[in-house]
Amino acid sequence: SNPSDTGVVIGSKRFTEAYILGEIISQRLKQAGQDKVTLKSGLGNTGILVAALSSREIDLYPEYTGTITREILKTDQALSLTDINKRLLPLGLQAGVLLGFDNAYVLAMRREQAAKLKISKISDLSKHPALIPGLSHEFIGREDGWKGLVSAYQLDQLHPRGLDHGLAYEAIASGQIDIVDAYGTDSKLIRYDLTVLEDDRHFFPVYEAVLLYRADFPTRFPSSWQALLSLRNSISQQKMLELNTSVEIKGSTFEKAAAQFLSRDQQNP
């Protein structure tokens, strides 16, 4: 049978922002008249999503430029989107439609403890080997995560514990851990009064949100692709933080947050 018969299948990673973006993409396609849309939310980490693209289980998902260069293409170079796409093509993949915000990895601590120990930047951490990092499993294993940070900042004396990103904030607030890997657009950075440590050796790349898709997607679904182009530059840093806050702090759902975003977007294009 024609593979187009199955409609468009969207995937997402397993954290609040990823779920919201999956909903925005899926609802945008339905608005545009694509009536066969399947959303497979919370599939897993980067490796799992890329495997799902390769096996045609999904057609696209929201990803980040820094994650594509470091984790998928395994390069330290800062690449333009054009160069990223040259390297993705042999994998049958392409990246496009920059959404308009950046979601960087950051290290964060309780504001009070950081002030007391006079820690404001990541390089200060090497003087405090007793601090306990509580890090998400994906971050621990990534070159643009703990592995690379340890060598860039000589942090071999610190011993991280692995945990789920969803549990990290409660763990740091209650004092079980002292340092977390957070995401720049996390609503809970503000809610739990954490301070973000300056990346004073400029270790982390830029993580601009972008769609990662099968290279054959635009030709298989031309009108859906046109609809997705309208999402380019449509979500500001502030807007993404608000969307994450509406779900994580204000109790909205992924679906409602996405629907509200799209209806407002149409009124004020």
Ligand code: PBE
């Ligand atoms: N990030 C921050 C991670 C999660 C959010 C964009 C660097 C990633 O998914 O690659």
